[in-house]
Amino acid sequence: MKPLKFLNNVIYSGAAALALLAVPVTAHHSTAAFDNETVVKIEGEVTQVRWINPHASFKLEGTADGGPDGLWTIEMTAPNVLINQGWKRSSVSPGDKVTVFANPLRNAITLNDGSQGGLYVGVILADGSTLGRTDGEGEGSNR
Amino acid sequence: MKCKVYQRAVLFLLSILISSSLMAQTAAERREQLSRMIPQHPGQLGALAPENLAKDRPAPAFDLTGTWFVDLSEGFSNFMYGPPYPEFIGQTKLDFEEGQRARAEGRPYRDAIGQCFPAGIPMIMTRVWPIAMVQLPTVIYMVSNFNNSFRQIFLDGRDYSDPDLVIYSYNGESIGHWEGDELVVNTRYIETYNHFIDTGIPISEDFRMQERMRLLENGEVLEIEHIMTDPNGWVGEWRNTKRWLRVDYTDIGEVECLPDLNDNLPSTQAGQDGLTR
Known part of the structure; x- marks a missing residue:
């Protein structure tokens, strides 16, 4: 592992641990279905956003590095937790061109709408700003 | 045309009669009318009944509110x-x-x-x-x-x-x-x-x-x-x-x-x- 990458991992792991201690967490269900050691990078256009309890989510159509191209459904934690991470209701809107980083389902299944599934790790927004972890590593959380 | 006017007048009078008969019932009578739909626990006041809330009880050790x-x-x-x-x-x-x-x-x-x-x-x-x-x-x-x-x-x-x-x-x-x-x-x-x-x-x-x-x-x-x-x-x-x-x-x-x-x-x-x- 390169020194810079190692340093990044240390910083992100520490931040994640602190976040777990400091930020209210939420859970609708287990995240066991996701492969938290793999991060897929999906570049595409947002087709749907649901900013609602108990989980926010969005869909995007695009090309994936590390997974199949096409429609992806990205599962997220609760909006109140995302707000504590810098998200706003307007952060992502249908039509936005974004790059998303997500842990894919461990055993890939096709969802009801034919999409692939992933757990949100980070995103590069349409304006180039970032939320979450966008270095191609990291473990998402729905809590 | 005349017939429609009569029909409307009859409906109007009927609605007044029904409302006034409902108004004539007491709250107790109206509750009785709906009692089949209201959960019952005979002999036990509801937890929010003023009479129940007002009963003498020892002070609680703490308040979780x-x-x-x-x-x-x-x-x-x-x-x-x-x-x-x-x-x-x-x-x-x-x-x-x-x-x-x-x-x-x-x-x-x-x-x-x-x-x-x-x-x-x-x-x-x-x-x-x-x-x-x-x-x-x-x-x-x-x-x-x-x-x-x-x-x-x-x-x-x-x-x-x-x-x-x-x-x-x-x-x-x-x-x-x-x-x-x-x-x-x-x-x-x-x-x-x-x-x-x-x-x-x-x-x-x-x-x-x-x-x-x-x-x-x-x-x-x-x-x-x-x-x-x-x-x-x-x-x-x-x-x-x-x-x-x-x-x-x-x-x-x-x-x-x-x-x-x-x-x-x-x-x-x-x-x-x-x-x-």
């Missing part, structure tokens, strides 16, 4: 009630072992809550969402932010419902009494359908839970010792103590498990193994 958040500062897995686990028996033992295998393999198992089944007790108490509690002399109302699950603990000295008439529910029927500085709450009549503890541990209709509640650190911390029994599932008592932090700087909000929620949650579509259908 406020907003609380489960204390997971020592580790997220503390939302579970084990380990340690009791000695499971019969089918419960097999189910527990399957759940442990699934956890070890990173495989979802009996993700009933993810499928919008109520968490039920005890799991509703450790969902990682705030819980609003309102304590009155006769009852404590608890509303978990998670799916706004409602729980009530009666303090007005009532008996449990008739077992032949009671409607089982995921949070059961809870009755509390004070023992010194502790509130002791006993719960029974708990729905068992897709109702699990931790990773897929089922309960039977003989499941009972006692909670011994006390406040610590000048009322900033709520501690509950849970004593759970189910002679069909395990030997003796399953004990576990948890704490909640007072978080009165926040409020609970509305959370609904919508019918199509899981269309957007890949993990729940993968988490249906082991559920009863």
Whole structure:
């Protein structure tokens, strides 16, 4: 592992641990279905956003590095937790061109709408700003 | 044309007659008319009846009114009630072992809550969402932010419902009494359908839970010792103590498990193994 990458991992792991201690967490269900050691990078256009309890989510159509191209459904934690991470209701809107980083389902299944599934790790927004972890590593959380 | 005018006039007069006859009924008569649709518990006043609230009672040892958040500062897995686990028996033992295998393999198992089944007790108490509690002399109302699950603990000295008439529910029927500085709450009549503890541990209709509640650190911390029994599932008592932090700087909000929620949650579509259908 390169020194810079190692340093990044240390910083992100520490931040994640602190976040777990400091930020209210939420859970609708287990995240066991996701492969938290793999991060897929999906570049595409947002087709749907649901900013609602108990989980926010969005869909995007695009090309994936590390997974199949096409429609992806990205599962997220609760909006109140995302707000504590810098998200706003307007952060992502249908039509936005974004790059998303997500842990894919461990055993890939096709969802009801034919999409692939992933757990949100980070995103590069349409304006180039970032939320979450966008270095191609990291473990998402729905809590 | 003339006919339509007459029809309208007749309808108008009829509506006046019906409204005035309703107005002539007393509130008691109108309640009687609707009584078949109103849940009854003869001989027991409702917990919010002014007459019940006003009865003389010893002062409670503490007041839980406020907003609380489960204390997971020592580790997220503390939302579970084990380990340690009791000695499971019969089918419960097999189910527990399957759940442990699934956890070890990173495989979802009996993700009933993810499928919008109520968490039920005890799991509703450790969902990682705030819980609003309102304590009155006769009852404590608890509303978990998670799916706004409602729980009530009666303090007005009532008996449990008739077992032949009671409607089982995921949070059961809870009755509390004070023992010194502790509130002791006993719960029974708990729905068992897709109702699990931790990773897929089922309960039977003989499941009972006692909670011994006390406040610590000048009322900033709520501690509950849970004593759970189910002679069909395990030997003796399953004990576990948890704490909640007072978080009165926040409020609970509305959370609904919508019918199509899981269309957007890949993990729940993968988490249906082991559920009863």
